Amino acid sequence: MRVVTKQRAAMAVVVCWTVAFIVGLTPMLGWNNLWRLQQNGSLNEDLIITCQFENVISMDYMVYFNFFGWVLPPLLLMLVIYTEIFYMIHKQLNKKACATNHTDPNKYYNKELKLAKSLALVLFLFAISxxxxxxxxxxxxxxxxxxxxxxxxxxxxxxxxxNSAVNPIVYAFRIKKFRDAFLKIWKQYFCCKDVPPEEDMPPLRAWFLSRFLPRLLSF
Structure with a gap:
């Protein structure tokens, strides 16, 4: 099993943002309705059109490239992965339930099950949104x-x-580490209260607070 390091986490973030830029900027690179508007005479001499989404964005791009290419396949893949995760966790819990003296494994798998449920809720909210x-x-x-x-x-x-507004709420209420990090951020940067030194904080939270939050608040 591979360990999640800072370098791998940073690489995953870079890949996600790169894919997002490619998908989001594709219409600006030419896959849009400009040629169609020019053909049917919808453009005037000043190239002014009614700024409606379906007028300027090609539905071929939205359906075939965006939905069928970058939304539906990952969504189905994540559904399969979470189904397998829940199956394996329940299988392990059922095995450990037979042995009452093994409390630590049960505690571990219950914790993993709670985390998996929280992430599955995020996936469900993304789907319905x-x-x-x-x-x-x-x-x-x-x-x-x-x-x-x-x-x-x-x-x-x-x-x-x-959907973007709901995710932080879900993280805060369902995952204790996120809730603690949000409270730490609120106390330190909005209430101007003292917080524990970074060496007393979990490495990931300390790295986030020291690297990214000051940059975000500077905009």
Whole structure:
């Protein structure tokens, strides 16, 4: 089993941000509706158009590249992984339940089960927040004549924006280390209270507080 080091964690962050930039900037590199707007005469001499999402963003990009390429496969893969994780943890707990004198393994697997449930909740919230909008995009592409109630589109958009606000709340209430880190951040940088020295803090939390938080607060 590989140990998660700072270098590997940093590499994972770099890879995630690189993929995000590639997927997010693809429309600016040419995969958009500009050529279609030029052909049907929707552009005026000043290149001014009505700034609506479906007017400027290609649904081919949103469905085939974004949804089918970068959202649905990882979502299904994570679903399979979490199913396997829960199966293995429950299997181990059932084995240890037969031996009442082995309390430490049970405590360990119960802790792992709680953590897995918290991360699975994050995955579930991501799915219910983003799938409605992607489903609407699929309807737009495959059934252009189908009627889409405007209020449903607004709800789907609000869900996608709300997902980013919900995740920190889930982390704080479900995972003790995140809750302690958030409280430490709040006391140190917003309430101006003294906090324990970094050597008394877990390495990951101390590294986060010393490296990234001051930069974020400086913007």
């Amino acid at each position: 983003w799938l409605p909008l992607h489903i609407i995009n699929c309807i737009t592409l495959f059934c252009p004549t189908c009627d889409k109630p405007l209020f449903l589109i607004y709800i789907a958009i609000l869900l996608t924006h709300g």
